[in-house]
Amino acid sequence: MSHSHDHPSNEDCADYLERIVYFLDNELDEADCSAVRLHLDACNPCLEKYDLQRTVKAVVARSCSEAAPQELRERVMFRIREVQVQISEG
Template sequence: MSCGNPHETDCSDVLDRVYAYLDGELDDDWCGDIRRHLDECGPCLQEYGLDKVVKQLVAKSCGCDPVPEDLRARVMSRIEQVRVEMVENIEAERLTP
């Protein structure tokens, strides 16, 4: 994904790492790169906000229960499908005169 604007860190790199960022699994350099990118990129910030809300809802609903790996894989697959659809919609809107 790209919002069409130049960024120091590419949109696709940010979105590929957003879950690791939310989980606190990235080093300080990546965290800084992602924070700076989200500060300047509206589409990625919107995507990050959606991901953050979904993650918080799942954490609240599931508590400390372990999540079956097949369920996690299905949820991640569906989130990726939605992300791709959103990117396609954003790009289609940009190309529509």
Template sequence: MSCGNHHETPCVEVLARVYTYIDGELATADCASIQHHLEECGPCLREFGIEEEVKVLVKRSCTDPAPAALRSKVLTRIQQIQVTMVETER
């Protein structure tokens, strides 16, 4: 998506990081850059609004905790991936 205007931060980069931005997980400088882009770019601002609404709906709708067995499987898999990544980097 692009509004056709040149921005310091390209639309594709903003949209790829929108959930990280919504979650407040970006560095201050990155947040400021994305906020500035959203202030200037209508299409990205609309997409951001849609993604923000989806996040709110999911949070409101998904209040049941995950079963313990599922949680255990997910955590085990994350650990396996981390070990594989460390071994690959060596």
């Protein structure tokens, strides 16, 4: 690595981990984006957390855009109605 500074403190990492969420959602201005990128380049634990959050976000986004098969939807709705009946009789 070409970085000459020491490893960031835990407080720094906590601050950056908070900002990573906004970074992933493209809600930071360019100066903050640059700061987050620099930190991720220098801090492997934060980079791993960033990669994990990015992966989870991609999986959730993909699963939200897929429709459940009709048979599954019917089974889920049937089970919800069963539970509602049990609650109202209980």
